[in-house]
Amino acid sequence: MSVLLNKVAIITGASSGIGHASAQLFAAQGARLVVGARRQAELDRLVAQIGQAGGEAVALAGDVQDEAYAQALVELATERFGGLDVAFNNAGSLGPMGPTPEVALAAWNEALSTNLSSAFLGAKYQIPAMLKRGGGSLIFTSSFVGYSVGFPGLAAYAASKAGLIGLTQALAAELGPKGIRVNALLPGGTDTPMGRAFANTPESLAYIQNLYALKRLARAEEIAQSALYLAGAASSFTTGSALFVDGGVS
Ligand code: NDP
Numbered sequence: 676m677s678v679l680l681n682k683v684a685i686i687t688g689a690s691s692g693i694g695h696a697s698a699q700l701f702a703a704q705g706a707r708l709v710v711g712a713r714r715q716a717e718l719d720r721l722v723a724q725i726g727q728a729g730g731e732a733v734a735l736a737g738d739v740q741d742e743a744y745a746q747a748l749v750e751l752a753t754e755r756f757g758g759l760d761v762a763f764n765n766a767g768s769l770g771p772m773g774p775t776p777e778v779a780l781a782a783w784n785e786a787l788s789t790n791l792s793s794a795f796l797g798a799k800y801q802i803p804a805m806l807k808r809g810g811g812s813l814i815f816t817s818s819f820v821g822y823s824v825g826f827p828g829l830a831a832y833a834a835s836k837a838g839l840i841g842l843t844q845a846l847a848a849e850l851g852p853k854g855i856r857v858n859a860l861l862p863g864g865t866d867t868p869m870g871r872a873f874a875n876t877p878e879s880l881a882y883i884q885n886l887y888a889l890k891r892l893a894r895a896e897e898i899a900q901s902a903l904y905l906a907g908a909a910s911s912f913t914t915g916s917a918l919f920v921d922g923g924v925s
Pocket of ligand 1: 687688690691694713715738739740765769789816818819820863864865866867868871
């Protein structure tokens with residue numbers, strides 16, 4: 676069964692990791708996709724892969740900090756595919772790592788802008804398009820960092836990811852009566868370029884893996900399955916939730 680048959684979805688952060696795996700999965704489940712990230716060549720490769728597998732996707736490269744880009748993604752979904760049903764606002768970056776007194780305000784602001792304000796900007800343009808369809812599913816990629824565990828030297832990242840949970844709850848209350856569900860996905864450490872940048876020594880990898888009951892990093896495909904759940908009708912009574920997909924953080 677195709678879980679997202681006839682659905683139109685935007686996925687940001689699709690050039691790599693969780694977003695890339697989700698794009699392949701959503702397309703295989705029948706969604707028509709607009710995929711975004713800054714790296715055009717990676718997006719072009721993804722679109723070609725999806726096409727070869729019988730799916731449908733178009734790419735638009737840009738920076739999620741840019742309001743015009745948020746608007747353009749929605750316009751492309753509407754022009755090319757007739758509307759918007761699902762938005763997986765997944766792009767993110769680690770931001771400044773290190774002792775907080777050494778973090779420049781500009782680096783802090785950029786992390787908040789990339790991880791949190793981008794979600795607001797995405798939602799700002801995605802919501803009106805979903806309302807035209809009578810509903811939809813908004814998903815934000817938060818993290819176990821900022822909710823379950825505090826890591827030294829990751830203040831901006833943690834604050835931005837915690838902020839996404841507040842955004843999720845407020846939007847769920849605002850949009851539930853209008854048929855739009857809004858949920859946050861909280862992956863644990865995942866084997867992607869970002870996950871590997873964080874766990875960048877054998878010691879830090881062992882430390883991170885040991886945090887989880889399952890004693891390993893997630894695969895991007897495992898997180899994608901949870902995004903698919905939140906996107907589709909299987910989660911029709913789930914909104915305002917924080918879905919932990921973290922291997923059992925202890
Ligand atoms: P990757 O580094 O593999 O992917 C990050 C994606 O975000 C890339 O596609 C990147 O594309 C895109 N991106 C980053 N900054 C911008 C920007 N300014 N504008 C547009 N796109 C941008 O990491 P993951 O797949 O692991 O990360 C996906 C999400 O999951 C992130 O929000 C991350 O915080 C979250 N997460 C990851 C965890 C992990 O352990 N890996 C754990 C918990 C949450 P490009 O460089 O082409 O712009």
